[in-house]
Amino acid sequence: MNKVLVTGATGFVGRGVLERLSWGEFLTTAAVRYEGIEASPVLKTFRIKGLQSDTDWSCALSGQDTVVHCAARVHVMNENAPDPLVAFREVNFHGTLNLARQAAAAGVHRFVFISSIGVNGGETFQHPFSAEDVPMPHSPYAVSKYEAELALQALAAETGLEVVIIRPPLVYGAGAPGNFGSLMRWLQRGVPLPLGAIRNRRSLVALNNLADLIVTCITHPAAAGQTFLVSDGEDVSTTELLRRMGQAMGHPARLVPVPANWLTLAATVLGKRDMAQRLCGSLQVDIQKTRHLLGWQPPITLDQGLKKTVEGLAL
Known part of the structure; x- marks a missing residue:
């Protein structure tokens, strides 16, 4: 049974990943900053003070096969940090690299990093973004994610940790923020x-589809060392x-x-x-690499995703 640690487990994406993991042969540990997830026979919890450069992850990482790293400092609508890039870097770069280094030292095999399509850029014009495009991060948040990607790739070359990077566009579902x-x-x-x-033309991804791809990347042998874009497949x-x-x-x-x-x-x-x-504006992504390399297809359509969103949304 694959043992998986999920960070950001009480967040919007983290909860979707936990639900999808509950379907399969996984022994899951949820890293949380506060109460809100109940333990079960296939779910343990580990409380942390936050995703920081000095966080001790040793107990949570012991015996784990995979880390799915969803935790991050995300876009702040009313930013009050004196230097937003410094604030984003502390969590998304330093905090992530600290976790990944400890994961490699603990013998974790694979590290699935949830990045952002913002690493590619903020807008598309004639062509959709692809995983092979030269990154052009357009915001402090995206810069911090890109710097984390580079550090993780360097760590993978140094230690043999299998790093998988996923860059989603706007993620929607019941309880979606923003x-x-x-x-x-x-x-x-x-x-x-x-x-x-x-x-305009915009790509989106239903939480169900993103979570399904994340779980695919936990075990698929072709995912190691790759960067993937994801969407519902309809703009x-x-x-x-x-x-x-x-x-x-x-x-x-x-x-x-x-x-x-x-x-x-x-x-x-x-x-x-x-x-x-x-x-x-337009923001389109090309998921052909994801389809072909992993044999992956979005499990639900855009309309099905919207229906699920309405069914579960407290309006």
Whole structure:
């Protein structure tokens, strides 16, 4: 039985990974910072003070075969750190490398690192991102993730630890943080949204699909040393996504057709240009490498993912 340590186990992605692991032959340990996950015959918990450069992971790593590293300092909407890059590096770079070094020393075979599509860049134009593109991280968060990727690859060459890197785009599902959950609630309340004329193309990934790929990467021999992109395999505009979210809820979305350039201008004036880029810009990913090398297909479609999201979302 493969013994797996999952970090960030109480987070949005971590919980999805734990649920998917419960289906198979895995003995799982959940690393948590607070109570919230109950132990079971196939799930142990290990409490840590945080993902820091001096965290002692020795007890949690003892006897483990694989680490799935979901924990991270993620995007902060109201950033108050004097230097955001320093704050992101402390957790996402130094904390990750500390964990990985201890994992290698403890005899862990494989380290699955959940990175970010932001390592590739913030927007696509003529071509989707691929795993072989030259990285162009566009934010302090993405920079910290890319630096962690490089450090993990160097550690793999030094120690033989098998490192697998996964860069997801926006992950959605019940309980999704950030803008996706807000959009769901606005649609449920019937709020008119000025997003009825957006012609962009964006890749998303349902939590179920991401968790399935993560579990595939735990055991698949071809995953070692590779970087993978992941999505539902269907790209949609923001307008189409909102319409299909409304269909999943059982009532139509109320969308006002405001031109995208007007929205971008207004958002820039209000200091919300990044939000406008996420709603109006394109970000597509190419998952052919993931499909071909691993023989992996997204288990559920976009519409099925939205339906699951609505069923499990407290609106």
